[in-house]
Amino acid sequence: MRVALVSVGDEILAGDTVNTNATWLSQQLNARGATVERVTVVPDRIADIAHVVNEYHAEYDAVIVTGGLGPTHDDLTMEGIGAAFGRAVERHEEALAWLTTHGGYSHDDLATGTAHLPVGARMLPNEVGVAPGCVVDAVYVFPGVPAEMKGMFDLVADEFSGVKRxxxxxxxxxxxxxxxxxxxxxxxxxxxxxxxxxxxxxxxxxxxxxxxxxxxxxxxxxxxxxxxxx
Structure with missing residues (x-):
């Protein structure tokens, strides 16, 4: 299984944050027999995210995107994923239900956009933080906060496999x-x-x-x- 990793964040490109997520994911994937063939960092821009995801989705068996999830002005990853697949990003009822039932939040607690995902996406609950992730085809979208990313990867780890090396x-x-x-x-x-x-x-x-x-x-x-x- 060939995998590409895409890290989203101006802070990584500026050197303000070390990209430990890519290192950890590479270790986990290689241990499962999957082969990481690309690690790419893109800025918080919808067009850049969409371009790279679209290209890698066509070339690799799976793509993992980390970072840029949430309702703030620079959290643009979901919009980028939507653009890559030509899908609108809108309120995801399953995500909203999970946040209010399991997350303990009321509708008033959640900032606009927190539960928005690309149409048709499979929601991945964030059991450590707030913003949910998702899967669109073979593109997996995780938070950038390391603890949240690791918890979410654990939910889908069995979907990554290959020949053990x-x-x-x-x-x-x-x-x-x-x-x-x-x-x-x-x-x-x-x-x-x-x-x-x-x-x-x-x-x-x-x-x-x-x-x-x-x-x-x-x-x-x-x-x-x-x-x-x-």
């Missing part, structure tokens, strides 16, 4: 350039995907659908590199 790593106390030949060889010999991430030391990540291949590749590599102490 196994990973392990070797930390090498050598320059990345000096490791190229051995990384190429281990990849060819064991058929694993190899990634290298330099820092104080080099983290060599090994990945495959075959757990035994990962274990064998790690053992082979450990014998041929100078490992760093963790």
């Amino acid at each position: 196994y990973t392990d790593e070797v930390i090498a106390a050598e320059p990345e350039s000096a490791l190229i030949d051995r990384m190429n060889e281990v990849q060819e010999k064991f058929g694993v995907k190899v990634g290298s991430y330099p820092g104080e030391n080099v983290r060599i990540k090994l990945e495959s659908e075959d757990e035994d291949a990962v274990s064998a590749a790690k053992a082979w590599l450990q014998e041929r590199v100078t490992e760093a102490y963790r």
